Amino acid sequence: xETLVHLxxxxxxxxxxxxxxxxxxxxxxxxEPKSFMSFVGPSGSGKTTLLNLIGGLDTPTTGDIKFHGSSxxxxxxxxxxxxxxxxxxxxFQSYNLLPVYNVYDNILLPLLLANGKNSNDHDRVMSIVEQxxxxxxxxxxxxxxxxxxxxxxxxxxxxxxxPRLVLADEPTANLDKENSYQILELMLDLNKNFNAxxxxxxxxxxxxxxxxxxxxxxxxxxxxxxxxxxxxxxx
Amino acid sequence: MxxxxxxxNFYRQGVRGLLNACVTAFAMIALIFMLSLLNGFQAQATRxxxxxxxxxxxxxxxxxxxxxxxxWEDRTFSVPNLLHSLSASDKAEVLVQQGLLFPNRRIYPxxxxxxxxxxxxxxxxxxxxxxxxxxxxxVIPVIVGTRMAKKAHLTKGTxxxxxxxxxxxxxxxxxxxxxxxxxxxNPRVDEGVVWIRLDHLRAMxxxxxxxxxxxxxxxxxxxxxxxxxxxxxxxxxxxxxxxQDRRNSRxxxxxxxxxxxxxxxxxxxxxxxxxxxxxxxxxxLGMKANQVVRIFVMEGSLSAFGAVILGLVFGxxxxxxxxxIGLDVSYLSDSxxxxxxxxxxxxxxxxxxxxxxxxxxxxxFVAWWPVRKITRLDPTLALRGRAIT
Numbered sequence: 001x002e003t004l005v006h007l008x009x010x011x012x013x014x015x016x017x018x019x020x021x022x023x024x025x026x027x028x029x030x031x032e033p034k035s036f037m038s039f040v041g042p043s044g045s046g047k048t049t050l051l052n053l054i055g056g057l058d059t060p061t062t063g064d065i066k067f068h069g070s071s072x073x074x075x076x077x078x079x080x081x082x083x084x085x086x087x088x089x090x091x092f093q094s095y096n097l098l099p100v101y102n103v104y105d106n107i108l109l110p111l112l113l114a115n116g117k118n119s120n121d122h123d124r125v126m127s128i129v130e131q132x133x134x135x136x137x138x139x140x141x142x143x144x145x146x147x148x149x150x151x152x153x154x155x156x157x158x159x160x161x162x163p164r165l166v167l168a169d170e171p172t173a174n175l176d177k178e179n180s181y182q183i184l185e186l187m188l189d190l191n192k193n194f195n196a197x198x199x200x201x202x203x204x205x206x207x208x209x210x211x212x213x214x215x216x217x218x219x220x221x222x223x224x225x226x227x228x229x230x231x232x233x234x235x
Numbered sequence: 236m237x238x239x240x241x242x243x244n245f246y247r248q249g250v251r252g253l254l255n256a257c258v259t260a261f262a263m264i265a266l267i268f269m270l271s272l273l274n275g276f277q278a279q280a281t282r283x284x285x286x287x288x289x290x291x292x293x294x295x296x297x298x299x300x301x302x303x304x305x306x307w308e309d310r311t312f313s314v315p316n317l318l319h320s321l322s323a324s325d326k327a328e329v330l331v332q333q334g335l336l337f338p339n340r341r342i343y344p345x346x347x348x349x350x351x352x353x354x355x356x357x358x359x360x361x362x363x364x365x366x367x368x369x370x371x372x373x374v375i376p377v378i379v380g381t382r383m384a385k386k387a388h389l390t391k392g393t394x395x396x397x398x399x400x401x402x403x404x405x406x407x408x409x410x411x412x413x414x415x416x417x418x419x420x421n422p423r424v425d426e427g428v429v430w431i432r433l434d435h436l437r438a439m440x441x442x443x444x445x446x447x448x449x450x451x452x453x454x455x456x457x458x459x460x461x462x463x464x465x466x467x468x469x470x471x472x473x474x475x476x477x478x479q480d481r482r483n484s485r486x487x488x489x490x491x492x493x494x495x496x497x498x499x500x501x502x503x504x505x506x507x508x509x510x511x512x513x514x515x516x517x518x519x520l521g522m523k524a525n526q527v528v529r530i531f532v533m534e535g536s537l538s539a540f541g542a543v544i545l546g547l548v549f550g551x552x553x554x555x556x557x558x559x560i561g562l563d564v565s566y567l568s569d570s571x572x573x574x575x576x577x578x579x580x581x582x583x584x585x586x587x588x589x590x591x592x593x594x595x596x597x598x599x600f601v602a603w604w605p606v607r608k609i610t611r612l613d614p615t616l617a618l619r620g621r622a623i624t
Contacts, residue, residue, distance in 0.1 A: 057519060057614045078523050085521020092618070096516040100243040112236045113521050157520075 004164060004197055005031040005054055010063035012049050012220075023049040025220040027063070031199060033164065036191045037213035038200035045217040047201035051167045054199065055088050056080035068164075085114050089158025089196065091168035095150040097142040103129070103153050104138040110161045128156045131193070132186060148179035155187060159194055168200045172207060184210045237526060241533035244506075245541075251502060252538060258498050259542035262491040263594045264550040267587050269484040271554075272562065274581035277477050281470060286358040287421040289469045290327065290450035294318055294461045299447055304333050304346065308400065311445040315458050318449045325455075327354035330436050331447040334429060336411075337396040338387045345383075345429045347399060349436030356452060359424070363415040364432050371435040376414040380425030384416040391416050397429070402441045409439070492594070496601045499538060503531065503605045514609060515617030524610040531609070535602015539595040546591070554580060 010027040013020050024046045031037070031054075039047040052058040053065060056072055057080075065072045067087060075083060084090075089110075097106050107125050111118065129138055132152040142150055151171060158166050168187070172180035188210055191198050200207055208214060214234060216224040226234035245252055285291070299310035314328055330349040335342055350357075352365045360378075367376050375397065379389055389395070391413055398408040411429075419425040437443050454463055467474075507514070517527050561577030 052615045055519070057618070081518065081521050081523045083521075084519060088519075088521075090516075090519045092516070092519075094512075096512055096519075096618070098240075098513060098516065100240075100247045110520050116236075 003030045004033045006066040008064045010060045013061045035197040038211045039215050041217035046220045051201050055167045056083050089163040089166040091154050091158050091171045093170035093173045095154045107156045128160045132156045166198045172204050241530050245534045245537040256541035259495045260545035262495040263546045266488045266590045271580035271582045275578045278581045283421045287424050291453045293448040293450050293464045295448040313444045323353045324355045325452045327356045327450045328446045335398040343387050349431050349433040351433045360417040369434040375411045377411045378415045378430040380419040382425045389413050500601045511617045511620045515614050518614040528609050531606040532603045536599050539598035
């Protein structure tokens with residue numbers, strides 16, 4: 001099977017208060033295109049660190065990450081920025097929308113960053129806005145939206161440039177149950193419609209119902225890696 | 236795109252951004268005002284000195300120094316033909332000698348300044364001397380300025396004793412009549428000066444054809460035994476005085492710019508601190524660190540640009556209003572600074588342009604200074620709002 005991301009013996013050590021803290025220990029993992037998977041585990045287990053490393057926001061202490069065969073370890077910070085711009089969509093727990101921009105402009109921003117202004121930008125933005133159900137909100141600022149709507153905007157922003165990988169860090173943590181389900185269903189739909197893999201970090205059990213693969217982390221180690229079978233059970 | 240983001244962020248700052256721009260604008264107006272006022276001061280002082288004393292330069296007796304009265308008797312020369320033949324509008328012959336006035340039983344040392352009555356080069360209100368003949372009468376007519384009259388308690392029509400020394404070093408004395416008390420725009424030709432007809436002074440001091448200097452409209456060539464002093468040399472002491480004022484105004488300007496710069500710096504630091512998540516998000520979306528820096532620098536630049544606009548909005552009406560009323564400097568009338576009652580701004584294009592450019596550059600610099608560390612920012616910490624603490 002084709003591999004989108006390959007992690008080789010990833011270790012991440014932080015220096016905290018003069019002492020070394022190992023966030024990740026010898027992680028070996030592969031992520032396939034169009035995956036819909038999550039890293040689960042308690043706080044401090046290394047989920048967010050793993051997402052940050054895959055997204056090129058951080059660099060491993062040892063080991064290497066390959067994205068479609070290209071090593072992130074050899075990239076400069078500017079090259080990693082380009083890698084994120086072209087390949088990665090981020091969805092954050094607290095949405096991280098730009099407060100001065102309205103919905104439309106927030107979603108447009110990654111396109112402008114990637115290609116500058118293009119004639120089909122408007123159509124692309126409006127298409128994704130329609131898919132996330134925000135057609136009536138395009139002129140609103142983030143401060144005028146609910147949490148669920150903000151997360152939809154964040155998802156639309158992550159997907160508008162059609163990345164190959166969407167990294168979502170606790171995307172349902174700030175949402176109520178109903179909104180969480182709506183967001184997860186939306187992401188599942190988008191995973192089918194777009195050629196993008198979705199990787200979550202979560203300790204929200206609601207997420208588990210939707211994902212097709214679950215990687216359990218504890219104290220920086222991979223404790224389990226389960227894939228849902230055709231019967232819908234993890235094995 | 237960067238400009239667009241920067242503009243929206245600048246706009247979002249609202250009153251805070253407006254106040255920053257206002258402080259910078261006022262600093263800019265103050266700087267231009269101070270420099271232009273000094274220019275106006277300098278221009279008027281120079282104009283007054285040229286009009287009443289220096290003209291376009293002076294041919295002087297070698298080593299003549301107006302500040303050394305004891306030498307005046309020895310530093311005279313006979314006017315050479317080259318200068319004597321100039322028209323009345325092109326030269327003014329002047330003889331300066333020491334004298335002692337005795338107003339109200341006091342002794343008052345004075346400078347006797349004899350000047351041709353037919354000259355029209357210098358703008359001096361001495362027409363009352365023209366009515367007298369070339370031979371000194373028994374009571375010699377003199378004219379004094381208002382400052383001199385005030386100090387020596389003289390009024391028009393006052394008669395008092397004048398004592399002087401002639402060329403043979405013989406002391407002589409005669410009554411003089413204050414024929415007029417006039418207002419001079421230049422205190423240097425007023426304070427301690429007694430104006431007298433040149434032919435009278437020459438006769439009194441037995442110095443026919445002699446002068447201390449010949450003021451001329453322009454340099455007319457080298458004259459043997461006489462030294463030409465350019466206007467620049469003659470007004471050098473005044474320029475030195477004004478240069479000191481310029482230095483003082485620069486200190487004031489540095490203080491103003493420091494305050495304006497601190498305000499912008501403070502806003503930028505607060506901005507970066509408050510907007511760490513935004514910085515992290517932009518980096519996560521694929522913006523390079525230097526692009527993020529450019530957004531913040533652009534915001535600072537917009538603030539500076541806003542300050543220029545506000546500077547024009549506030550500055551132009553203010554300067555127009557000021558040019559109508561001028562600055563009252565009558566308090567200087569007791570000094571030796573050659574300015575009249577009010578001075579006005581004298582604005583030089585390059586001075587205004589360079590002041591604006593300097594303010595903008597300083598504002599852009601203080602906008603960049605705190606944000607340069609963004610290039611070293613860890614995006615994961617920025618996303619959590621912990622990169623800068």
